[in-house]
Amino acid sequence: MANQSPIPVVVNGAAGKMGREVIKTVAQAADMNLVGAIDTTPEHQGKDAGELAGLSEPLEIPITNQLEPMLAFASQEKQIGVMVDFTHPDSVYDNIRSAIAYGIRPVVGTTGLSPEQLQELANFADKASTGCLVIPNFSIGMVLLQQAAVTASQYFDHVEIIELHHNQKADAPSGTAIKTAQMLAEMGKNFNVPVVEETENLVGAKGCQGGEGIRIHSVRLPGLVAHQEVIFGAPGQIYTLRHDTSDRACYMPGVLLAIRKVLELKSLVYGLEKIL
Numbered sequence: 001m002a003n004q005s006p007i008p009v010v011v012n013g014a015a016g017k018m019g020r021e022v023i024k025t026v027a028q029a030a031d032m033n034l035v036g037a038i039d040t041t042p043e044h045q046g047k048d049a050g051e052l053a054g055l056s057e058p059l060e061i062p063i064t065n066q067l068e069p070m071l072a073f074a075s076q077e078k079q080i081g082v083m084v085d086f087t088h089p090d091s092v093y094d095n096i097r098s099a100i101a102y103g104i105r106p107v108v109g110t111t112g113l114s115p116e117q118l119q120e121l122a123n124f125a126d127k128a129s130t131g132c133l134v135i136p137n138f139s140i141g142m143v144l145l146q147q148a149a150v151t152a153s154q155y156f157d158h159v160e161i162i163e164l165h166h167n168q169k170a171d172a173p174s175g176t177a178i179k180t181a182q183m184l185a186e187m188g189k190n191f192n193v194p195v196v197e198e199t200e201n202l203v204g205a206k207g208c209q210g211g212e213g214i215r216i217h218s219v220r221l222p223g224l225v226a227h228q229e230v231i232f233g234a235p236g237q238i239y240t241l242r243h244d245t246s247d248r249a250c251y252m253p254g255v256l257l258a259i260r261k262v263l264e265l266k267s268l269v270y271g272l273e274k275i276l
Contacts, residue, residue: 006033007259008074008081010104012095014049014063015039018086018109018248023053025252026084032259035077036070037063067095071102082259085110089171093117100130105262107255108134111175122268131265135272136175138254142228143273145243146180149230152239153184156232158192161210164219164227172218173208176228179271181210 009026013019014037026034027050037049044052050059064070074081083099085092089112099106100121113121118134125132137143153159163177184191192213200206207215226245231238245251254272261275269275 005077005079006031007079007263008033008035008077009259010036010038010070010074010081010083011049012038012067012083012085013087013110015041015044015047015052016086018251020053021248021252022084022086022255023049023059024055025256026259027053027055027059029256032256033077034059034061035074035081037061038065038067038070039063040065068098068102071099071104074104075102080105080263082107082262084108084255084259089113093121096121096132096134097124100125100128100132103128103130105130105265106132106134107258107262108132109136109138109251109255111136111178112171113175118268118270125268126266129266131262132268133258133262133265133275134268134270135254135258136179137226138251138258138272139243139245140254140272140276141243141250142176143276145228145230145241146183146273148241149180150183150187152230152232152241153187153189153191156234156239157189158233159184159214160192160207160231160233161214161216162219162229162231163216164221164224166224166226167220167222169220172220173210173216174218174226174228176226177216177218178210180228180230181214181216184214185211187212 026032044063047063048058049061081104083104083106085108092110096106163174207217210216230241
């Protein structure tokens, strides 16, 4: 799909750590035009999005908490608009529906959507013939880890997933860990078949169930950014896959790719690997 003019982009969750990084990245992309910055945090209302993101010069785009008026504004642009959403699990479902209703293509990094909500949004996007990308993790490295895990699962019958994030993350397990477990569960085998009668002396000691016997463990600590391990075990060997994020800039190539790709879609697509 040839773009004749820059892609209008609205960033929702603009004052958050990911939102600020997206603003910097979109502002520097030649084929994109930042047209709006949304955030509900009271102390950031009216602030310049560029200054808040740490750019050397203001963008003359004030932070506002008015999502629907901004979506309406973006829908009047010559080019189809995109909403990048890094907000909160409590609001992301309504944000996506609102964007689709205005003909704006959502690119969603917010996790916490239930399978039922994802299905409802997929149905809504289908009816509107509107592209939507829901991506638990924008890192190319994480996609590679997940692909390696799927390959390893053909040879190992025991696996555990450990995800570690900063203590400001609202949902657990992470969407990335859930997605990884789903990919392994699709292999059609039952993992971690017990060899003894197992008892948890403390509820949750062995993690939560991610399907087909796969267990997920969540860690929340200050000082962490985003990290995941997939640990496979077999007699006499352990195979560990690990991805560490030290800077949120690692997500930006994936975000830019998603903004460009979502314009070509007519339905909801889940996962970065689907557009690579």
